[in-house]
Amino acid sequence: MADENLYQYFKIEAREIVADLSRDILRIEKSGTSAEPVARLLRQAHTLKGAARVVRLPRIAEIAHAMEDALAPRRGSPEAISKEQIGRLLQQVDTISSEISALDPPLAADAPSRSSALEPFERVRVGVAEMDALLSGVSETAVQLDGMRRGIEAVKQVEDRLATLQQQLADPKPGARLHETVAEMRLELQHARQGLATRADGTEREVAEVRGNIDHLRLLPTNLLFPALERAVRDAAEMLGKQVVFHTSGREQRLESHVLSALGEALAHLVRNAVAHGIESPPERLKLGKPVCGEVILKVERHADLILFTCSDDGSGIDLDAVRRAAVERGTISAASAASLSPADALELIFSPGVTTSASLNEVAGRGIGLEVVREVAGRFKGRVAVRTDPGVGTSIEIEVPVSLSSVRAVLLAADDLLVWVPLEAMHCSLRLGPDAIVSLAGRCSLTYEGRAIPFVRLAETMGRPLRSGAPSRPRLAAILQAGAELIAVGVDRVIHSREVIVHPLPPVVGQVATLAGAVFDAQGNPQLVLNPEALLDASHAGPSHQTPEASPIPHILIIDDSLTSRVLLQSIFEAEGYRVDLAVSGEDAMAKARARHYSLFVCDVEMPGMNGFEFVARTREYDYLQGIPSILVTTRGGPDDRRRGAEAGARAYIVKGEFSKDSILETARGLVG
Numbered sequence: 001m002a003d004e005n006l007y008q009y010f011k012i013e014a015r016e017i018v019a020d021l022s023r024d025i026l027r028i029e030k031s032g033t034s035a036e037p038v039a040r041l042l043r044q045a046h047t048l049k050g051a052a053r054v055v056r057l058p059r060i061a062e063i064a065h066a067m068e069d070a071l072a073p074r075r076g077s078p079e080a081i082s083k084e085q086i087g088r089l090l091q092q093v094d095t096i097s098s099e100i101s102a103l104d105p106p107l108a109a110d111a112p113s114r115s116s117a118l119e120p121f122e123r124v125r126v127g128v129a130e131m132d133a134l135l136s137g138v139s140e141t142a143v144q145l146d147g148m149r150r151g152i153e154a155v156k157q158v159e160d161r162l163a164t165l166q167q168q169l170a171d172p173k174p175g176a177r178l179h180e181t182v183a184e185m186r187l188e189l190q191h192a193r194q195g196l197a198t199r200a201d202g203t204e205r206e207v208a209e210v211r212g213n214i215d216h217l218r219l220l221p222t223n224l225l226f227p228a229l230e231r232a233v234r235d236a237a238e239m240l241g242k243q244v245v246f247h248t249s250g251r252e253q254r255l256e257s258h259v260l261s262a263l264g265e266a267l268a269h270l271v272r273n274a275v276a277h278g279i280e281s282p283p284e285r286l287k288l289g290k291p292v293c294g295e296v297i298l299k300v301e302r303h304a305d306l307i308l309f310t311c312s313d314d315g316s317g318i319d320l321d322a323v324r325r326a327a328v329e330r331g332t333i334s335a336a337s338a339a340s341l342s343p344a345d346a347l348e349l350i351f352s353p354g355v356t357t358s359a360s361l362n363e364v365a366g367r368g369i370g371l372e373v374v375r376e377v378a379g380r381f382k383g384r385v386a387v388r389t390d391p392g393v394g395t396s397i398e399i400e401v402p403v404s405l406s407s408v409r410a411v412l413l414a415a416d417d418l419l420v421w422v423p424l425e426a427m428h429c430s431l432r433l434g435p436d437a438i439v440s441l442a443g444r445c446s447l448t449y450e451g452r453a454i455p456f457v458r459l460a461e462t463m464g465r466p467l468r469s470g471a472p473s474r475p476r477l478a479a480i481l482q483a484g485a486e487l488i489a490v491g492v493d494r495v496i497h498s499r500e501v502i503v504h505p506l507p508p509v510v511g512q513v514a515t516l517a518g519a520v521f522d523a524q525g526n527p528q529l530v531l532n533p534e535a536l537l538d539a540s541h542a543g544p545s546h547q548t549p550e551a552s553p554i555p556h557i558l559i560i561d562d563s564l565t566s567r568v569l570l571q572s573i574f575e576a577e578g579y580r581v582d583l584a585v586s587g588e589d590a591m592a593k594a595r596a597r598h599y600s601l602f603v604c605d606v607e608m609p610g611m612n613g614f615e616f617v618a619r620t621r622e623y624d625y626l627q628g629i630p631s632i633l634v635t636t637r638g639g640p641d642d643r644r645r646g647a648e649a650g651a652r653a654y655i656v657k658g659e660f661s662k663d664s665i666l667e668t669a670r671g672l673v674g
Helices: 004-031 035-054 058-074 083-101 128-170 177-217 222-240 257-278 282-287 320-330 335-340 343-351 370-380 533-542 564-576 587-596 613-620 640-649 662-673
Strands: 219-221 244-249 254-256 294-303 306-313 384-390 394-402 407-415 418-423 427-432 438-441 444-449 452-458 477-483 486-492 494-502 516-521 527-531 556-560 580-584 601-604 631-635 653-656
Touching: 004 035, 004 083, 004 222, 035 058, 058 083, 083 222, 128 177, 219 222, 219 257, 222 244, 222 257, 222 294, 254 257, 257 294, 257 306, 257 370, 257 394, 320 335, 320 343, 343 370, 343 384, 370 384, 370 394, 407 486, 444 486, 452 533, 477 494, 477 533, 486 533, 494 516, 516 564, 527 564, 556 564, 556 587, 564 580, 564 662, 580 587, 587 601, 587 613, 601 613, 601 662, 613 631, 613 640, 631 662, 640 653, 653 662
Parallel strands: 244 294, 418 527, 452 486, 556 580, 556 601, 601 631, 631 653
Antiparallel strands: 219 254, 294 306, 306 394, 384 394, 407 418, 407 494, 427 477, 438 444, 444 452, 477 486, 516 527
8 A cells, every 4th residue: 555645645636637637628518629628638647647556546547547548539630529428538537536535534424425526625735936935034034033132142241231230339439430331231221122122023024924925825716616616517507408608707816725615515506506496498598588508607706805706697587486485385484474575585585494496306406405505604604695686687696705714803802801802893993981881771781872772791791700799880991893783882991902813713622602703822822712793792682681790709720731732721611611710831830820829729730841740739738828729630641550649649630631521620620619
């Protein structure tokens, strides 16, 4: 068997060749035989054959060789390739694609199946020019850092002068030289500070440029979707006996790979739907005075930070009466309600589960799941779907999604010691709260803004933190957030600043927290949560309007772990449950924090540089102010000797990371501190 790394490279190359083969075969079918595409197909098939033989995949090599045999006679011949030959070539491409997919590890039982025409975009090829730009930015950053080191050396020289000054101060008669030394040192410090500030600004600019280049490299061109979508249109038309041509525009737009993969599936539903439900049969089109061949057009445009996909056809349009009847038959809506729907509301029914106007069930249509998937995909990536139809003229469906979901402009809000980010696009405004600004309406807190009452919540409440005893009766400010078409006011103490941030997903073990969109890491590696305004609005409507202060203090937990991932995971779990959490990166760091603040619980890793977890727990029993504070050891070491050593050190619980779960650690913590 070939080396796995070799397989990885082969799969990347082979999938690109398969996409090119499919594109050129369809181009020949559309435009007729010519020397250039046939020669290109021969080169691609030959390259694939050679690559397959290198990694010992004879089945793929044989199919590629058979394609060469079929195409070779057409190299210099103007004779058109027949429809049957086109179909045979496409079947061979499908078989090769299936063979390539079989090289991937088997999917989990609950993993969704995926069409071979729409493989996930897990790897990218980077152009030399793009890598050069990235390398240039990194090199310039290194130059700036070298300058900062020189600035640090200048500060070191001032430190040496300070030692001299200290000696002069010890002289009972320091004389005039003392004042000269102080003046010189002040000037040297000023120059060092200015130099470091300049270098820091330059480094920040270069790092921002490098990050921008990296963000660009992570984005893939939308034209990677076009060959598979063109094939989907062709296959649907052939199955239904229709004649359809597929046009595309906007090949240079780019999206994140996981978004592009999901959109490929949604767009495949759209183009197949356009053929099945939109484009009429050839006799019908002739009767209506339309060209026999229908058109499906996919247009891709960029508007600021959004990408808009528009799939349109010149078919019959959507029969709203048929949609109403299908929704009633499905049980989605009553007959009386369906009859009273406006055209716009009736059009929305096409996105309902199971609603289809197809009279028969086949591989292209009839199951009523296509457009439901489209809306689900758009919602998953914070996008929108819109549909327009004109009876007898055609239908147009739009999907709009952000260019990047991970890199966003966000605003940092603060309430007491709690810091939370919100997307800048959701930040409507902020305003200072007057003494009577917050009122109770229908048992819920509200804020009157621009003549209307909008929901009001405290930032601490959004994070599940009860109000502390002695907390101010009201926050100083309200951040007015846009949530869809509605507004919600969030009580905060400060609006700190806005900047571009990278939003990371929450760890899977935390589970789904609807009001959170992810986390941002600060300069020290500590996570700061990101709010989801739409989910926050939903929660404000569904949950209680206020929380009363707790009579008992909130348990304060110190998490000690040298692994950033483990610290973030544990912090997310405990904070979501309402605990206050501090972080320490070592046993020594934890001892320093425990001297400065009282904690209710220690959650500690075992294997850490310096003082390990066993030693830390044992040390807590040596000091009066730490005695009685329970400790939980969380570690990968699950042997009986390790467990016995943890018990001897004084740990109250021992959790092995391989057996770790959110519920188990929370249950353990509640048993120790409530």
